[in-house]
Amino acid sequence: MKRIEALDMLRGYALVCIMLDHMPLGVIRNLTLSNFTVFDAAELFVLLSGFLVGMVWVKVEERQGRRAAQWRFLKRAFKVWQALVIGAVLLALFSHLLYQLKMNHTAVWFQYSRWIVENPFGYIATVALMWMQPNLLDVLALYVLLIATAPVTVPFLLRMPFTAMAVSLGIWWLSEPLNAMIPNQREGQGLLFNPFGWQLLFFTGVAIGAFRDKIMPVLRPRTGVLNGISISILLFGLAIIICWRIGEPAKPVADILKQVYGSIDKWSLDGLRYISILAATWMVAVPLAPAFGWMSRTVLGRDLAEIGRGGLWSFVSCVLLSMWGDALDMTAPAGLNGFLLRLAIDVWVILALWISAALWLRREEWLGRIRAKLPHWI
Template identity: 70%
Template sequence: MKRIAALDMLRGYALVCIMLDHMPIGLLRNVTLTNFAVFDAAELFVLLSGFLVGMVWVKVEARQGRRAAQIRFLRRAAQVWLALIAGAILLALFSALLFKLHMNHTAVWFQYARWIVEHPIGYVATVALMWMQPNLLDVLALYVLLIATVPLALPIMLRWPWLGLGVSVVVWIFAQPLNALIPNQRPGPGLLFNPFGWQLLFFAGVAMGAFRDRFMPVLRRRAALLTWVSAGVLLFGLVIVLAWKIGAPAKPVSQFLRQITGGIDKWSLDFMRFIAIVAASWIVAVPLARPFAWMAATRPGEALAEIGRGGLFSFVVCVMLSIWGDALDMTVAPGPANFWWRLAIDIWLVVAFWAIAAVWMRRDMWLPPLRARLGLG
């Protein structure tokens, strides 16, 4: 399947934002997506993942049949589950190593470092059963569940799209009581990323990928209207974010806006966050399609695309670098005098992220010789 460079770039951008957002005292986290929109990189990552699922499913089913597509995504769900387990082990071991080196960090809960040493089998088992989802990796637990539903949901969606949409909306409406039924290690009910809420965004992305050739010609007839509406939604979201950032002086504005939007909850994916990311997808895909294609052809765009193409590997690297960056930040004394040190740490992490992803994407060049040298065939 021919890759879309702008799509890979946006996936890479989402992963970089996730890395920076998970560094509590980092500097560049103040200029990531969440500072300018009512949604953040998590929504972008899930929407793009759904879009890719829709595109791939249609291609595989057309060439190899539905059974091949179903098997492919069952295997993909297993791969994501294994990545969750491997990532949880690496996260806990890396956290333990940093504590051993007296490098404090708060990006992940300190108990993981203790459990992997004191109760390794229990730690791995609880992660594998998804009774526990270590923070920073909890979106992978969500992704396992979403991908696992694809072999059943996609045939229904492709044959009866309006029925699929209706079921998804109904599940989203009852997301919180449904999530409360999932046994979990958390003190709160269910999974942190509510799968019954986030499935609406994921399958919206799937529909965009699977049906884009059908509905885009229809939507383009109303392109001007949709662009103005989408821009209005994004500007409204920006006002909400600015009111949050201003704090107490803007409290009357925040209270007024809350009467319009209701509660804005990331973890169950409220309507405002959902409609905002959908509006942003239209702006990027239609009026800004050429600028984004141009950006994807630049050196920074190509670097982000390499990160995006790294898939699960890039996500796990993102988590490890978040922890390391947090630990490095905590070695720098607070205060404006150390602004450049903090900026250097953030920039170094972004460059390191790209370098690791670039090496991984070129593994066909160096892995076979390495295996031969080690006698592994």
């Protein structure tokens, strides 16, 4: 199936934002998505993941049948689970190494570095059973559950789309009490990324990917109206962000805005974050599509697309690099020199993420060269 470069670019951008957002002292993190909208890269990552699932599922089912599509995504869920476990081990070991080198860091909880040494089998078992989800990797636990249910939920969505989305909306409405029923380490609070809330965004992405050829002819004649609604939603979100940044002087305005949206809860995916990412999706997919298509053909766009194509490898790499960048940031001095050093660290981790993804995508090529140079008896 032909790849869509702009989607790969956006996946790469989401991973870069996730990495930078977990470096509290970073400089470029002030320019990431969450500084301009009420949602962040997590929503972008999950929506794009759902879109790709819907798009791939339809193609596989057309060519090989439903069983092949179901089996493909069961295997994908297993791979995501593997990435969660391996990533959790690498995260804990790397955190332990940083502490051994006297490099403090706040991106992850310090206890992981202790547990992996004091009780490695217990640590691995609790992650593998998904009783515990280390922070920075917890979105993978959500992804495991969503992909694992796809063999049942996606056929339901394809057969009865309106009913399926109504059920999804109802589950989202009851997401908090449902999540509290999931047994795990958080004692009655469920998973941090509430799967009953976030499934709505994921399956919205699946529906867009699967039915885009039917949806767009209906929506395009209403482009002007939808552009106006989308821009209004995004400007409303930007006003909220600006009020948060200004602080106390903007409190009267912030209070008025809050009467409209109520509260914003990332972990259960509140309504404003949901409609805001959908508004942004419309803007990117329709009025701004030529601009994003052009960006995907630039050098930066192609590099971000390589990060996006790195998939789970890129995700785990971005987690480890965010820890390293966070630790390096904490060694920077105050003042202009510290600012410039933190900026250089930001640039370095972005480049390192791209190099990591590029090496992974070309692994057959360079591994082949290495094998060719080894003695035949090895």
